[in-house]
Amino acid sequence: MASGDPVSALPRAGRPGDELLAEMTAGRSGDLDWRSGKAFSLVYNAADPSLEELQHQVASLFLHDNALNPFAYPSLAKMEGELVAMSADLLGTEARNGALTSGGTESIFCAVQTAREHARTQLGIAEPTVLLPSTAHPAFTKAAHNLDIESIRVPVDSTGRADVAATEALIDDRTALIVGSAPCYPYGSIDPIEELAALAASRGLLCHVDACLGGWLLPFWAEVTGPIQPWDLRVEGVTSLSADIHKYGYAYKGASVVLYRDRSLLKHQFFSFDDWPGGFYGSATPAGTRPAPPIAGAWATLMHLGHEGFIAKATAIAEATATIAAGIDATGDLRVLHDPDMSVLLFTSAERSITSLGAAMTKRGWKLDQVQEGLHLMVSPGHREVADQFVVDLGEAYAEAEPAAEQEAAAAPYAGRAIS
Ligand SMILES: Cc1ncc(COP(=O)(O)O)c(C=O)c1O
Incomplete structure (x- = not known):
């Protein structure tokens, strides 16, 4: 619970910093405690004190700077270019074919905007549509809404993955973009990207892979756990991809990339305007002023971890995921849905x-997200230390839980920011 009475107007006299810090620190007592290792969403706990220390130093070094004008900040422009280049190298395209954004939602917005502009200028489609698996992140529907185009959700198949035949059946002369996820948030399952991309390519359409969640884990996951199906920009027909550095890239919030197979596509998201007395204005993404700390922080994070650091994190995640999945299985009733391809587990119960x-897990300090079909976990490196305890607590909580009711309570909101 945030402390203090609600503030409804600017105070007449300013208050001392130490007093404010004390109040804000007290106010944080009800906030998500991700350092405990008992939370499974929102923060991807790298459990890496030296990385965190570096991130704090970098954030304060760049705190007041503005990445709006790259010519004023050559150091930021260089790091930004290198973040895109490192991502492009990892995910299968050329160094110049992408842009840094503030997060997955903005990367997806850029890709949908590009698809709309491509459809209008290259395909002659005035009112384009986007085909999405039902598991695709709401950011696609939000982007389509804000860009005033239609998005159509296609039910996934019985494995929780995009239904290629059903997608094909819905393609018409307005279709501009086909989307797949690697993996999707609800189930952690990777859609059949090769088939979706082939479908799009055979009709001259664009195909976006949402790797916001998996982009900075799957390449290392494959090295640690064994081959996974092709899913990135190396797949023929995939034309764009989003990957968040602030998720499994372990950077603090505000860093993602949108990448394209071809730089001519990237240009559809650029904007410039020179009929303004304030001077020439140009931007590569929707934002104007952009905070410098996420750029510098993401750069320092990737450079500090390096490939070996990412392998170590993926190893920790794989071990924790295996322990937790085995614990779920050991109850004899709880069941992970749809055979996830990564470190995301959605489990349900037939009996409880x-x-x-x-609630019984919450009582034991765990913070699991309840969604429509069950309890949802995203496993981070920090969970390796607590995975055994999770299994013990899950067994006890299971024994304590009430029998399944006919009608379960509604799922807690995924992103419950009040809208009024
Ligand atoms: C698969 C996927 N895509 C997109 C997003 C949106 O990312 P952001 O919340 O950074 O905007 C998420 C967030 O969890 C995600 O899991």
């Missing part, structure tokens, strides 16, 4: 109330 099970 999921709401009651979640």
Whole structure:
């Protein structure tokens, strides 16, 4: 619970910093405690004190700088270019074919905007549509809404993955973009990217892979756990991809990339305007003023970890995921849905109330997200230390949970920011 009475107007006299810090620190007591290792969303806990220390130093070094004008900040422009280049190298395109954004939602917005402009200028489609698996992140529907184009959700198949035949059946002369996820947020499953991309390519359409979640883990996951199906820009027909550095790239918030197979596509998201007394204005993404700390922080994070650091993190995640999945299985009733391809587990129960099970875990300090079909976990390196305890607590919580009711309580909001 945030402390203090609600502020409704600017105070007449300013208040001392130490007093404010004390109040804000107290106010944080009800906030998500991700350092405990008991939370499974929102923060990807790298459990790496030296990395965190570096990130704090970098954030304060660049705190007041503005990446709006790259000519004023050559150091930021260089780091930004290198972040895109490192991502492009990892994910299968050329160094110049992308842009840094503030997060997955903005990267997806850019890709949908590009698809709309490509459809209008190259395909002659005035009112383009986007085909999405039902598991695709809401950011696609939001982008389509804000860009005033239609998005159509296609139910996924019985494995929780995009249904290629059903997608094909819905392609018409307005279709501009086909989307797949690597992996999708709900189930951690990778859509059949090669088939979706082939479908798009055979009709001259664009194909976007949402790797916001997996982009900075799957390449290392494959090295640690064994081959996974091709899913990135190396797949023929994939034309764009989003990958968040602030998720499994372990940077603090505000860093993602949108990448294209071809630089001519990237240009559809550029904007410039020279009929303004304030001077020439140009931008590569929707934002104007951009905070420098996420750029510098993401750069320092990738450079500090290096390939070996990412392998070590993927190893920790794989071990924790295996322990937790085995613990779920050991109850004999709880079941992970749709055979995830990565470190995301959505599990359900045939016999117990999921709401009651979640509450019993909350009582033991765990913070699991309840969604429509069960309890949702995204495993981070920090979970390796607590995975055994999770299994013990899950067993106890399961024994304590009430039998399944006919009607479960509604799922907690994924992103419940009040809209009024
Ligand atoms: C698969 C996927 N895509 C997109 C997003 C949106 O990312 P952001 O919240 O950084 O905007 C998320 C967030 O969890 C995600 O899991």
